[in-house]
Amino acid sequence: MRLALALLMTAGPAAAQALPDPALVASLLTAPGAEARVAGAIGACLHGATDPAAAIAALDAAGWEPSGLAPEGSAGFDAEGASVVVDHVPGHCVVEAAMDAPALLTALRQVLDRADLPQAVPVAGLARCPAYDLQNGLLAELTAAGDGRACTGPTGAALRFTPAAL
Numbered sequence: 235m236r237l238a239l240a241l242l243m244t245a246g247p248a249a250a251q252a253l254p255d256p257a258l259v260a261s262l263l264t265a266p267g268a269e270a271r272v273a274g275a276i277g278a279c280l281h282g283a284t285d286p287a288a289a290i291a292a293l294d295a296a297g298w299e300p301s302g303l304a305p306e307g308s309a310g311f312d313a314e315g316a317s318v319v320v321d322h323v324p325g326h327c328v329v330e331a332a333m334d335a336p337a338l339l340t341a342l343r344q345v346l347d348r349a350d351l352p353q354a355v356p357v358a359g360l361a362r363c364p365a366y367d368l369q370n371g372l373l374a375e376l377t378a379a380g381d382g383r384a385c386t387g388p389t390g391a392a393l394r395f396t397p398a399a400l
Contacts, residue, residue: 275316297313
């Protein structure tokens with residue numbers, strides 16, 4: 235866990251952005267309960283969209299199970315109620331959760347609140363599904379779990395984090 239904290243704290247491109255404290259992310263990733271784990275996954279992805287190595291190290295150090303289902307060029311992790319896919323090249327990180335879209339959006343807002351970061355602002359015209367400017371150089375798109383082309387689905391919801399420039 236110390237290595238994960240060190241990697242998150244020294245993150246290159248992400249360090250200049252407003253991101254959750256690495257200690258908060260680490261504590262949420264290992265907390266009991268699906269809601270806390272989802273919040274930790276969101277925190278890791280906020281880092282992972284621009285510094286994948288830091289997010290991967292944090293998820294690994296927290297004991298999340300590696301997933302064999304991640305696409306080539308990415309790393310996947312699973313824990314109670316959530317999964318994360320981090321691209322090895324900066325630019326994309328996905329949190330999928332066994333909860334509906336409003337609950338996942340609430341989890342994002344709670345992470346931003348706990349980290350004393352600006353709230354997500356809805357943006358129009360960037361995607362088919364609801365998208366939010368996180369006011370730190372990142373966007374979050376709310377989609378169906380397992381299918382980024384659908385906005386809602388029966389198995390849960392996903393937050394897809396990308397740099398705003400992509």
